[in-house]
Amino acid sequence: MRSVLILEDKPDRLEGFRKAVRSLGSEFVIREWSTATSMIAECEEHLENTVLISLDHDLVAEPSAGVDPGTGLHVALHLAGYLPVCPVVIHSSNTDASWSMHNELRFAGWQVERVGPIGDDWISGTWLPTARSLLSARSASVTLRRPADHIERMKRTLLSLEGLAIGDALGEMLSYRCGEAGRRIAERDLVGGPWFHTDDTEMALSIVEVLRLYGFLNQDALARRFAWRFQRDPDRGYGSMTRKQLYELQAGGKWQATAGAAFGGQGSMGNGGAMRVAPLGAYFADNIAQVAGESKASCVVTHTHPEGIAGAIAVAVAAAVAWQQRESSSSSRRRVFFDTVLTHTPPSNVREGIERAAQLPETFSAQDAARVLGNGSLVTSQDTVPFALWCAAKHLDNYPDALATAICGGGDCDTNAAIVGGIVSLAVGHNMLPAVWREARERFPFEKPQERDKRSKT
Numbered sequence: 001m002r003s004v005l006i007l008e009d010k011p012d013r014l015e016g017f018r019k020a021v022r023s024l025g026s027e028f029v030i031r032e033w034s035t036a037t038s039m040i041a042e043c044e045e046h047l048e049n050t051v052l053i054s055l056d057h058d059l060v061a062e063p064s065a066g067v068d069p070g071t072g073l074h075v076a077l078h079l080a081g082y083l084p085v086c087p088v089v090i091h092s093s094n095t096d097a098s099w100s101m102h103n104e105l106r107f108a109g110w111q112v113e114r115v116g117p118i119g120d121d122w123i124s125g126t127w128l129p130t131a132r133s134l135l136s137a138r139s140a141s142v143t144l145r146r147p148a149d150h151i152e153r154m155k156r157t158l159l160s161l162e163g164l165a166i167g168d169a170l171g172e173m174l175s176y177r178c179g180e181a182g183r184r185i186a187e188r189d190l191v192g193g194p195w196f197h198t199d200d201t202e203m204a205l206s207i208v209e210v211l212r213l214y215g216f217l218n219q220d221a222l223a224r225r226f227a228w229r230f231q232r233d234p235d236r237g238y239g240s241m242t243r244k245q246l247y248e249l250q251a252g253g254k255w256q257a258t259a260g261a262a263f264g265g266q267g268s269m270g271n272g273g274a275m276r277v278a279p280l281g282a283y284f285a286d287n288i289a290q291v292a293g294e295s296k297a298s299c300v301v302t303h304t305h306p307e308g309i310a311g312a313i314a315v316a317v318a319a320a321v322a323w324q325q326r327e328s329s330s331s332s333r334r335r336v337f338f339d340t341v342l343t344h345t346p347p348s349n350v351r352e353g354i355e356r357a358a359q360l361p362e363t364f365s366a367q368d369a370a371r372v373l374g375n376g377s378l379v380t381s382q383d384t385v386p387f388a389l390w391c392a393a394k395h396l397d398n399y400p401d402a403l404a405t406a407i408c409g410g411g412d413c414d415t416n417a418a419i420v421g422g423i424v425s426l427a428v429g430h431n432m433l434p435a436v437w438r439e440a441r442e443r444f445p446f447e448k449p450q451e452r453d454k455r456s457k458t
Protein backbone atom coordinates (compact mmCIF):
# COMPACT_ATOMS: atom_id res chain seq x y z
CA MET A 1 0.00 0.00 0.00
CA ARG A 2 1.31 3.42 -0.94
CA SER A 3 -0.39 6.47 0.53
CA VAL A 4 -0.89 9.87 -1.04
CA LEU A 5 -1.77 12.50 1.59
CA ILE A 6 -3.90 15.41 0.47
CA LEU A 7 -4.74 18.67 2.23
CA GLU A 8 -7.76 20.10 0.44
CA ASP A 9 -11.05 21.59 1.55
CA LYS A 10 -12.97 21.80 -1.75
CA PRO A 11 -15.17 18.76 -2.55
CA ASP A 12 -14.82 19.05 -6.35
CA ARG A 13 -11.03 19.13 -6.12
CA LEU A 14 -11.06 16.19 -3.74
CA GLU A 15 -13.10 14.22 -6.29
CA GLY A 16 -10.45 15.05 -8.90
CA PHE A 17 -7.62 13.89 -6.57
CA ARG A 18 -9.42 10.62 -5.82
CA LYS A 19 -9.74 9.90 -9.51
CA ALA A 20 -6.12 10.84 -10.15
CA VAL A 21 -4.81 8.66 -7.33
CA ARG A 22 -6.95 5.73 -8.57
CA SER A 23 -5.32 6.09 -11.96
CA LEU A 24 -1.87 5.69 -10.39
CA GLY A 25 -2.62 2.03 -9.64
CA SER A 26 -4.46 -0.19 -7.21
CA GLU A 27 -1.68 -0.09 -4.61
CA PHE A 28 -2.20 3.67 -4.12
CA VAL A 29 -4.60 4.98 -1.48
CA ILE A 30 -5.59 8.56 -0.84
CA ARG A 31 -5.84 10.05 2.65
CA GLU A 32 -7.58 13.40 2.89
CA TRP A 33 -7.72 16.23 5.38
CA SER A 34 -9.67 19.46 5.04
CA THR A 35 -7.94 21.29 7.90
CA ALA A 36 -4.26 21.79 8.67
CA THR A 37 -4.94 21.18 12.35
CA SER A 38 -6.31 17.69 11.81
CA MET A 39 -3.67 16.82 9.24
CA ILE A 40 -0.85 17.82 11.61
CA ALA A 41 -2.42 15.80 14.41
CA GLU A 42 -2.98 12.66 12.34
CA CYS A 43 -0.64 12.48 9.35
CA GLU A 44 2.37 11.03 11.17
CA GLU A 45 0.57 7.75 11.71
CA HIS A 46 0.42 7.35 7.93
CA LEU A 47 3.85 8.61 6.91
CA GLU A 48 5.42 5.17 6.94
CA ASN A 49 3.70 4.24 3.67
CA THR A 50 3.41 7.73 2.28
CA VAL A 51 4.94 8.30 -1.15
CA LEU A 52 3.59 11.77 -1.90
CA ILE A 53 2.02 14.70 -0.06
CA SER A 54 0.00 17.42 -1.81
CA LEU A 55 -0.95 20.61 0.01
CA ASP A 56 -3.39 23.43 -0.55
CA HIS A 57 -2.85 26.67 1.37
CA ASP A 58 -6.12 28.54 1.91
CA LEU A 59 -8.65 26.50 3.87
CA VAL A 60 -12.16 27.59 4.70
CA ALA A 61 -13.69 26.33 7.90
CA GLU A 62 -17.18 24.94 7.83
CA PRO A 63 -19.34 27.56 9.53
CA SER A 64 -20.57 25.00 12.05
CA ALA A 65 -17.11 23.74 12.95
CA GLY A 66 -16.10 26.80 14.95
CA VAL A 67 -12.40 25.92 14.75
CA ASP A 68 -9.55 27.57 12.91
CA PRO A 69 -8.64 25.22 10.04
CA GLY A 70 -5.11 26.65 9.79
CA THR A 71 -3.32 26.84 6.45
CA GLY A 72 -1.06 24.73 4.30
CA LEU A 73 1.87 26.73 5.64
CA HIS A 74 1.23 25.27 9.07
CA VAL A 75 1.58 21.78 7.63
CA ALA A 76 4.71 22.77 5.69
CA LEU A 77 6.26 24.19 8.87
CA HIS A 78 5.36 21.01 10.71
CA LEU A 79 6.93 18.75 8.09
CA ALA A 80 10.01 20.98 7.91
CA GLY A 81 10.79 19.99 11.49
CA TYR A 82 11.68 16.54 10.16
CA LEU A 83 13.99 15.17 7.52
CA PRO A 84 12.21 14.53 4.20
CA VAL A 85 10.05 11.45 4.02
CA CYS A 86 8.70 11.83 0.45
CA PRO A 87 8.19 14.52 -2.23
CA VAL A 88 5.62 17.28 -1.73
CA VAL A 89 3.39 19.07 -4.25
CA ILE A 90 1.95 22.48 -3.42
CA HIS A 91 -1.27 22.99 -5.34
CA SER A 92 -2.48 26.34 -4.01
CA SER A 93 -3.51 29.28 -6.14
CA ASN A 94 -2.24 31.62 -3.42
CA THR A 95 1.12 32.35 -5.06
CA ASP A 96 2.84 34.18 -2.23
CA ALA A 97 1.82 31.60 0.33
CA SER A 98 2.86 28.80 -2.04
CA TRP A 99 6.37 30.20 -2.20
CA SER A 100 6.52 30.48 1.60
CA MET A 101 5.55 26.82 1.85
CA HIS A 102 7.99 25.92 -0.89
CA ASN A 103 10.84 27.70 0.90
CA GLU A 104 10.17 26.20 4.31
CA LEU A 105 10.19 22.68 2.89
CA ARG A 106 13.08 23.25 0.50
CA PHE A 107 15.31 24.73 3.22
CA ALA A 108 14.62 21.60 5.25
CA GLY A 109 15.72 19.40 2.36
CA TRP A 110 12.32 18.27 1.07
CA GLN A 111 11.77 17.86 -2.67
CA VAL A 112 8.95 20.25 -3.59
CA GLU A 113 7.05 21.07 -6.78
CA ARG A 114 4.38 23.69 -7.32
CA VAL A 115 1.32 23.09 -9.45
CA GLY A 116 -0.91 26.07 -10.24
CA PRO A 117 -4.62 25.16 -10.21
CA ILE A 118 -5.40 26.73 -13.59
CA GLY A 119 -8.30 25.64 -15.78
CA ASP A 120 -10.85 22.90 -15.15
CA ASP A 121 -8.74 19.82 -15.64
CA TRP A 122 -5.51 20.86 -13.91
CA ILE A 123 -5.56 17.83 -11.63
CA SER A 124 -5.44 15.33 -14.47
CA GLY A 125 -3.59 17.70 -16.81
CA THR A 126 -0.81 19.08 -14.56
CA TRP A 127 -0.96 17.62 -11.07
CA LEU A 128 -1.05 13.98 -12.17
CA PRO A 129 1.98 14.15 -14.52
CA THR A 130 3.90 15.99 -11.79
CA ALA A 131 2.92 13.32 -9.27
CA ARG A 132 3.99 10.56 -11.66
CA SER A 133 7.37 12.10 -12.29
CA LEU A 134 8.00 12.66 -8.56
CA LEU A 135 6.99 9.08 -7.81
CA SER A 136 9.33 7.67 -10.42
CA ALA A 137 12.31 9.81 -9.38
CA ARG A 138 14.50 8.80 -6.47
CA SER A 139 14.40 11.58 -3.94
CA ALA A 140 16.69 11.93 -0.95
CA SER A 141 14.44 10.89 1.89
CA VAL A 142 14.63 8.93 5.10
CA THR A 143 12.97 5.53 5.10
CA LEU A 144 10.84 5.00 8.19
CA ARG A 145 11.70 1.84 10.11
CA ARG A 146 9.03 1.42 12.75
CA PRO A 147 9.31 -1.96 14.46
CA ALA A 148 6.26 -4.24 14.48
CA ASP A 149 5.63 -3.37 18.15
CA HIS A 150 6.11 0.38 17.60
CA ILE A 151 2.78 1.27 19.25
CA GLU A 152 3.63 -0.68 22.41
CA ARG A 153 7.05 0.93 22.50
CA MET A 154 5.53 4.37 22.13
CA LYS A 155 3.16 3.76 25.05
CA ARG A 156 6.02 3.25 27.46
CA THR A 157 8.05 6.02 25.80
CA LEU A 158 5.21 8.47 26.47
CA LEU A 159 4.87 7.18 30.04
CA SER A 160 8.52 7.98 30.62
CA LEU A 161 8.15 11.36 28.91
CA GLU A 162 5.21 12.21 31.12
CA GLY A 163 7.14 11.18 34.23
CA LEU A 164 10.07 13.27 33.04
CA ALA A 165 7.97 16.33 32.20
CA ILE A 166 6.20 16.38 35.56
CA GLY A 167 9.53 16.00 37.35
CA ASP A 168 11.08 18.75 35.27
CA ALA A 169 8.23 21.20 35.91
CA LEU A 170 7.89 20.37 39.60
CA GLY A 171 11.66 20.53 40.11
CA GLU A 172 11.77 23.93 38.45
CA MET A 173 8.85 25.25 40.50
CA LEU A 174 10.27 24.05 43.81
CA SER A 175 13.95 24.71 43.08
CA TYR A 176 14.00 28.02 44.94
CA ARG A 177 12.84 26.35 48.13
CA CYS A 178 13.96 22.81 47.52
CA GLY A 179 14.17 22.07 51.26
CA GLU A 180 10.38 22.36 51.43
CA ALA A 181 9.81 19.98 48.52
CA GLY A 182 9.31 16.93 50.73
CA ARG A 183 6.59 18.52 52.81
CA ARG A 184 4.88 20.27 49.91
CA ILE A 185 4.76 17.13 47.80
CA ALA A 186 3.59 15.00 50.75
CA GLU A 187 0.84 17.48 51.60
CA ARG A 188 0.12 18.22 47.91
CA ASP A 189 0.69 21.90 48.71
CA LEU A 190 1.30 22.81 45.07
CA VAL A 191 -0.11 25.48 42.77
CA GLY A 192 -2.50 24.54 39.99
CA GLY A 193 -1.41 24.01 36.38
CA PRO A 194 -0.21 24.56 33.85
CA TRP A 195 3.14 23.44 35.14
CA PHE A 196 5.53 24.58 32.46
CA HIS A 197 8.43 22.35 31.60
CA THR A 198 11.98 23.46 30.75
CA ASP A 199 14.74 22.49 28.31
CA ASP A 200 14.91 18.95 29.71
CA THR A 201 11.44 18.13 28.43
CA GLU A 202 11.86 20.18 25.25
CA MET A 203 14.86 18.09 24.25
CA ALA A 204 13.23 14.84 25.39
CA LEU A 205 10.25 15.76 23.20
CA SER A 206 12.56 15.95 20.20
CA ILE A 207 13.92 12.47 20.92
CA VAL A 208 10.38 11.14 21.35
CA GLU A 209 9.19 12.78 18.13
CA VAL A 210 12.06 11.31 16.13
CA LEU A 211 11.39 7.82 17.50
CA ARG A 212 7.67 8.29 17.02
CA LEU A 213 8.01 9.21 13.36
CA TYR A 214 10.98 7.19 12.11
CA GLY A 215 11.01 4.23 14.53
CA PHE A 216 14.75 4.61 15.09
CA LEU A 217 17.15 7.26 16.35
CA ASN A 218 18.25 9.19 13.29
CA GLN A 219 20.90 11.64 14.50
CA ASP A 220 20.47 14.12 11.66
CA ALA A 221 16.74 14.18 12.30
CA LEU A 222 17.36 14.69 16.00
CA ALA A 223 19.69 17.64 15.36
CA ARG A 224 17.06 19.12 13.06
CA ARG A 225 14.38 18.62 15.68
CA PHE A 226 16.47 20.19 18.48
CA ALA A 227 17.11 23.28 16.35
CA TRP A 228 13.51 23.47 15.10
CA ARG A 229 12.10 23.34 18.61
CA PHE A 230 14.63 25.85 19.96
CA GLN A 231 13.83 28.27 17.15
CA ARG A 232 10.15 28.24 18.06
CA ASP A 233 10.58 28.34 21.81
CA PRO A 234 14.05 29.46 22.88
CA ASP A 235 13.26 30.56 26.44
CA ARG A 236 13.15 27.21 28.16
CA GLY A 237 16.26 27.56 30.27
CA TYR A 238 18.77 26.04 27.87
CA GLY A 239 22.39 26.23 29.01
CA SER A 240 24.65 28.72 27.25
CA MET A 241 26.72 26.09 25.39
CA THR A 242 23.58 24.34 24.20
CA ARG A 243 22.14 27.65 23.02
CA LYS A 244 25.29 28.32 21.05
CA GLN A 245 25.14 24.88 19.44
CA LEU A 246 21.45 25.21 18.61
CA TYR A 247 21.98 28.60 16.96
CA GLU A 248 24.72 27.05 14.85
CA LEU A 249 22.49 24.13 13.87
CA GLN A 250 19.74 26.58 12.92
CA ALA A 251 22.21 28.40 10.69
CA GLY A 252 22.91 25.16 8.82
CA GLY A 253 25.83 23.86 10.89
CA LYS A 254 26.38 20.11 11.14
CA TRP A 255 25.90 18.53 14.57
CA GLN A 256 29.18 16.64 14.25
CA ALA A 257 31.04 19.95 14.03
CA THR A 258 29.05 21.94 16.59
CA ALA A 259 29.06 19.17 19.21
CA GLY A 260 32.72 18.34 18.67
CA ALA A 261 33.83 21.96 18.95
CA ALA A 262 32.25 22.55 22.38
CA PHE A 263 34.60 23.58 25.18
CA GLY A 264 37.66 23.99 23.00
CA GLY A 265 37.18 20.64 21.27
CA GLN A 266 36.79 18.56 24.46
CA GLY A 267 33.06 18.20 23.94
CA SER A 268 30.48 18.91 26.62
CA MET A 269 30.35 16.86 29.82
CA GLY A 270 27.13 18.62 30.83
CA ASN A 271 24.11 16.68 32.03
CA GLY A 272 22.13 17.52 28.86
CA GLY A 273 22.56 14.11 27.25
CA ALA A 274 21.34 12.38 30.42
CA MET A 275 18.44 14.70 31.24
CA ARG A 276 16.50 13.93 28.05
CA VAL A 277 17.24 10.27 27.45
CA ALA A 278 14.95 8.20 29.72
CA PRO A 279 12.14 7.96 27.09
CA LEU A 280 14.67 6.53 24.63
CA GLY A 281 15.56 3.90 27.21
CA ALA A 282 11.85 3.12 27.35
CA TYR A 283 11.52 2.74 23.57
CA PHE A 284 14.34 0.18 23.36
CA ALA A 285 13.70 -1.27 26.84
CA ASP A 286 13.51 -4.91 25.73
CA ASN A 287 17.12 -4.82 24.53
CA ILE A 288 19.57 -3.25 26.98
CA ALA A 289 22.54 -3.47 24.63
CA GLN A 290 20.57 -1.51 22.07
CA VAL A 291 19.62 1.03 24.75
CA ALA A 292 23.30 1.62 25.42
CA GLY A 293 24.10 2.14 21.74
CA GLU A 294 21.13 4.34 20.90
CA SER A 295 21.51 6.51 24.01
CA LYS A 296 25.12 7.23 23.08
CA ALA A 297 23.97 8.11 19.56
CA SER A 298 21.37 10.54 20.96
CA CYS A 299 23.91 12.12 23.31
CA VAL A 300 26.72 12.89 20.87
CA VAL A 301 24.47 15.15 18.81
CA THR A 302 25.28 17.76 21.50
CA HIS A 303 27.55 16.15 24.14
CA THR A 304 30.63 14.26 22.96
CA HIS A 305 32.73 14.18 26.16
CA PRO A 306 33.02 10.61 27.59
CA GLU A 307 31.46 11.79 30.89
CA GLY A 308 28.45 13.24 29.09
CA ILE A 309 28.05 10.00 27.12
CA ALA A 310 28.46 7.77 30.18
CA GLY A 311 25.70 9.71 31.98
CA ALA A 312 23.30 9.33 29.05
CA ILE A 313 23.95 5.59 28.80
CA ALA A 314 23.49 5.14 32.56
CA VAL A 315 20.14 6.95 32.63
CA ALA A 316 18.78 5.21 29.54
CA VAL A 317 19.78 1.79 30.87
CA ALA A 318 18.25 2.67 34.24
CA ALA A 319 14.98 3.55 32.50
CA ALA A 320 15.00 0.28 30.58
CA VAL A 321 15.71 -1.84 33.65
CA ALA A 322 13.03 0.02 35.61
CA TRP A 323 10.54 -0.96 32.90
CA GLN A 324 11.78 -4.55 32.80
CA GLN A 325 11.26 -4.84 36.55
CA ARG A 326 7.98 -2.96 36.67
CA GLU A 327 6.04 -5.81 38.18
CA SER A 328 8.78 -7.12 40.40
CA SER A 329 8.53 -6.72 44.15
CA SER A 330 11.71 -8.67 44.57
CA SER A 331 14.07 -7.55 47.31
CA SER A 332 16.89 -7.82 44.77
CA ARG A 333 15.34 -5.17 42.53
CA ARG A 334 17.62 -2.37 43.67
CA ARG A 335 20.72 -4.53 43.23
CA VAL A 336 19.66 -5.62 39.72
CA PHE A 337 18.97 -1.96 38.87
CA PHE A 338 22.47 -0.84 39.82
CA ASP A 339 24.22 -3.96 38.50
CA THR A 340 22.63 -3.57 35.06
CA VAL A 341 23.48 0.12 34.89
CA LEU A 342 27.07 -0.50 35.97
CA THR A 343 27.49 -3.33 33.45
CA HIS A 344 26.68 -1.00 30.56
CA THR A 345 28.16 2.32 31.72
CA PRO A 346 31.70 2.80 30.38
CA PRO A 347 34.57 3.51 32.82
CA SER A 348 34.27 7.16 33.86
CA ASN A 349 33.75 9.41 36.84
CA VAL A 350 30.04 8.90 36.22
CA ARG A 351 30.44 5.17 36.67
CA GLU A 352 32.52 5.60 39.83
CA GLY A 353 29.80 7.86 41.21
CA ILE A 354 27.15 5.24 40.43
CA GLU A 355 29.25 2.62 42.24
CA ARG A 356 29.23 4.92 45.29
CA ALA A 357 25.46 5.44 44.91
CA ALA A 358 24.91 1.68 44.83
CA GLN A 359 26.81 1.35 48.12
CA LEU A 360 25.14 4.31 49.82
CA PRO A 361 22.40 3.23 52.25
CA GLU A 362 18.81 4.08 51.36
CA THR A 363 18.40 5.47 54.85
CA PHE A 364 20.54 8.49 53.98
CA SER A 365 18.65 11.75 53.62
CA ALA A 366 18.56 13.41 50.21
CA GLN A 367 20.86 16.15 51.48
CA ASP A 368 23.42 13.69 52.86
CA ALA A 369 23.33 11.65 49.66
CA ALA A 370 23.81 14.84 47.65
CA ARG A 371 26.85 15.72 49.78
CA VAL A 372 28.44 12.39 48.88
CA LEU A 373 27.34 12.06 45.26
CA GLY A 374 26.86 15.66 44.05
CA ASN A 375 23.49 17.12 43.06
CA GLY A 376 23.99 18.69 39.66
CA SER A 377 24.97 22.10 40.97
CA LEU A 378 28.00 21.83 38.64
CA VAL A 379 25.58 20.81 35.83
CA THR A 380 28.01 18.10 34.76
CA SER A 381 26.98 14.57 34.02
CA GLN A 382 29.16 13.10 36.79
CA ASP A 383 27.77 15.58 39.35
CA THR A 384 24.15 14.75 38.40
CA VAL A 385 23.60 11.15 37.35
CA PRO A 386 24.84 9.22 40.44
CA PHE A 387 22.53 11.18 42.76
CA ALA A 388 19.56 10.90 40.39
CA LEU A 389 20.02 7.12 40.14
CA TRP A 390 20.30 6.83 43.93
CA CYS A 391 16.95 8.68 44.28
CA ALA A 392 15.30 6.53 41.60
CA ALA A 393 16.58 3.27 43.11
CA LYS A 394 15.43 4.29 46.59
CA HIS A 395 11.87 4.96 45.41
CA LEU A 396 11.35 2.65 42.44
CA ASP A 397 7.85 1.95 43.75
CA ASN A 398 6.77 5.50 44.63
CA TYR A 399 6.80 8.28 42.07
CA PRO A 400 5.92 11.26 44.32
CA ASP A 401 8.48 10.22 46.94
CA ALA A 402 11.11 9.78 44.23
CA LEU A 403 10.54 13.34 43.00
CA ALA A 404 10.47 14.74 46.54
CA THR A 405 13.83 13.15 47.31
CA ALA A 406 15.33 14.32 44.02
CA ILE A 407 14.23 17.89 44.62
CA CYS A 408 15.14 17.97 48.32
CA GLY A 409 18.75 17.27 47.37
CA GLY A 410 18.99 20.72 45.81
CA GLY A 411 21.36 21.53 42.95
CA ASP A 412 19.96 21.14 39.43
CA CYS A 413 16.49 20.35 40.77
CA ASP A 414 14.57 20.29 37.50
CA THR A 415 17.09 18.05 35.78
CA ASN A 416 17.46 15.72 38.76
CA ALA A 417 13.68 15.36 39.00
CA ALA A 418 13.34 14.98 35.21
CA ILE A 419 15.80 12.08 35.20
CA VAL A 420 14.22 10.46 38.25
CA GLY A 421 10.68 10.98 36.90
CA GLY A 422 11.58 9.52 33.49
CA ILE A 423 12.89 6.36 35.17
CA VAL A 424 10.50 5.77 38.08
CA SER A 425 7.35 6.35 35.99
CA LEU A 426 8.32 3.22 34.01
CA ALA A 427 8.53 1.14 37.16
CA VAL A 428 5.22 2.30 38.66
CA GLY A 429 3.01 2.82 35.56
CA HIS A 430 0.58 5.57 34.58
CA ASN A 431 -1.87 5.00 37.39
CA MET A 432 0.70 5.75 40.03
CA LEU A 433 1.44 9.23 38.70
CA PRO A 434 -0.97 11.50 40.63
CA ALA A 435 -3.89 12.37 38.34
CA VAL A 436 -3.81 16.01 39.45
CA TRP A 437 -0.17 16.27 38.40
CA ARG A 438 -0.86 14.67 35.03
CA GLU A 439 -3.62 17.19 34.58
CA ALA A 440 -1.42 20.10 35.63
CA ARG A 441 1.51 19.40 33.34
CA GLU A 442 1.86 21.36 30.15
CA ARG A 443 0.39 19.58 27.11
CA PHE A 444 2.73 17.99 24.59
CA PRO A 445 2.46 19.38 21.08
CA PHE A 446 1.40 16.07 19.54
CA GLU A 447 -1.45 15.47 21.96
CA LYS A 448 -4.60 15.81 19.92
CA PRO A 449 -6.86 18.79 20.66
CA GLN A 450 -9.77 16.55 21.62
CA GLU A 451 -7.62 14.85 24.23
CA ARG A 452 -6.80 18.27 25.56
CA ASP A 453 -10.49 19.15 25.70
CA LYS A 454 -11.29 15.92 27.45
CA ARG A 455 -8.65 16.62 30.06
CA SER A 456 -9.77 20.14 30.75
CA LYS A 457 -13.32 18.94 31.38
CA THR A 458 -12.43 16.22 33.84
Ligand SMILES: [Mg+2]
Residues within 6 Å of the ligand: 198, 199, 200, 236, 237, 414, 415
Ligand atom coordinates in the same frame (compact mmCIF):
# COMPACT_ATOMS: atom_id res chain seq x y z
MG1 LIG B 1 15.93 22.57 32.78
